[in-house]
Amino acid sequence: MHGLAFDIAHLLAGGLVLVSLMMLYQDRLPALINVFALHAILLAASVTWQANIQHEPYLYVTAMIALGFKGFVIPIALRRMIVRLGIHREIETVVGIGPTMLAGIALVALAMVVMLRVTEQADPLAREDLAFALSVLLLGLLMMVTRRNAVGQVLGFMSLENGLILAATGAKGMPLVVEISVAFSVLIAFIVIGIFLFRIRERFDSVDVQALDRFRGEQP
């Protein structure tokens, strides 16, 4: 593999793992959302670089989706949502930072050991990408487990999904990547709408829209 191309791909994918670890210890939701936006932007950069070195123009579409949808639209929507629900100042109780980080490091080590061992014959770039992708995936899972708040869980899921997109773009010439990223975006849009309904229940103890109407005085 030619030096620079490999190094840049490696740097971006490695950066994604680092940002995943950063997400683990954020205890305020707005900060967590910011870090997630950074995660998505880094993913977009990584996918763009893959599109460039693999000469696969359709990967640019995936990168654009990652950048536009997950880098901007979703974080902005979530931020508005938490402000509206009045949970943006709350400090989330996360499981102690020390144990979580240690678990995170252990998971990254596990991912490296598993993936690097089984992919000895694959080409080095895809191999490293896959190992990083599995780390991001496992860290996303860890985050979903350690958060109690629905918004935190969803951010964990989205970072997990970023890992999958990283793996899919790292696999050279994989078909249907764009379709898969679109399918995931639909899934995420549903999740975000879902949280909104869910949080309404917690605030008003019902998702009955009529109850909201009554609350706003639009109905007797």
Next chain:
Amino acid sequence: MTVINPLILVLAIPLGAAALLALFRGYRLSSRVNVLASFATLLTALSLFFRHPEPDSYFLVDDLNIVFIVLNSFVGFTTSVFSATYIAHELEIGRLTPVYLRFYHAMYQVMMFGMNLALVANNIGLMWVAIELATLATILMVGIYRTHEALEAAWKYFILGSVGIAFALFGTILVYMAAQPVVGEGLPGMVWTVLIERVAEFDPALLNVAFIFLLLGYGTKVGLAPLHAWLPDAHAEGPTPISAVLSGLLLNVALYAVLRFKMLLAANPAAIAPGPLMVTMGLVSLVFAAFMLYRRRDIKRMFAYSSIEHMGIIVFAFGMGGPLANFAGLLQMTMHSLTKSAIFFAVGHISQVKGTQKISEIRGLTETHPLLGWGLVLGVVAIAGMPPLGIFMSEFLVVSSTFSRAPLLAIPLVLGLMVAFGALLLRLNGFAFGEPTGSRAPVQASYVPMFAHLALVFTAGVYLPPALVAWFQHVASILG
């Protein structure tokens, strides 16, 4: 004469119907269109027996998936008949509004489309997208009542289902990575028929890891313990037609995905044998669910655990492999789909007329509603595995083939079966024969789908048509 490809029709009819149903407002019209569309899908699915389209890089119809497609559209059709009366009652008591009704019917067809697409997909990426689509549709249906519990159930299903979906995608990517050096870049690397021909040359280590992820991912959808947590809630809180479709169909579709990948792994001599993994997960699910059956208070939840138990048996049978066990697995799967949906049809009407799903408040059904009550008795007797019904036959085959090949494994298997048997009959005694409670009002029920299913199960227990046996034997030999 040019005939439209039935394969395209199997997909186009549900999709077109979904678009159409989203426009219709009236209940009568839309429920009829729903039934009609499901019936048309069933007819085209049956025509696949006579006209196999050639496999291309996206679609494939072979002897294995025809069984699944026909079963899928048959139960889809009968459930749509049941759903028409069920939903009429829900509208009457105001649990569903006309707006949600439109949504419900459209989603029903989207779900059928997703499941059929997953079954005919020859492309592992397309299969993944289709299963995700079907899952999303069912999640929306589970939450349709908008009660606290229904949303909670839908959310749980959502999160666990999404993690399962993510794992399955990672496994799919790994399969492509394994295929890419051999098959080359691009589309062929995801086409199942190409993969199965060349799989012997793939890197076994990568395939092993891929299979673990796929088994965990799609296994979540199958409802294998310990990944089953979403299943009882989703069954209990959604509308009953959806419980019937979930148990009878969606679990099978996910199982079908697992089987396709199992065949890939089995064709590579250097990869791990997928059997023991499936046997272990199957047994754990069976024994766990059998014990969980005892302390259920909600009738739909109880039958959801019974679904986990049966999926455990089926996965166990396919994990054992070999002609006899595979045959038993296929038969068990078919019988379970038919019986469990028949049970849910009965349970749906019962919980409507009694106004509750609590087991303790449902008593003496054979006295208050004889037809429904005896239908349920027959269904539970069948699902518990009593002779002479179909499930007895398939369970007998599973147990006897296990005894002849791995007697030690038969011990937990038989234990699980007995425990589940006891639990089901214990409960049955209460709600079928005890002192009658609750409403005795006559019920507007559609008995035809329920008794049609039960009649099929009974017939299969007494006499299996030789043509069906030959077909299943052939499929069992493909499965290896």
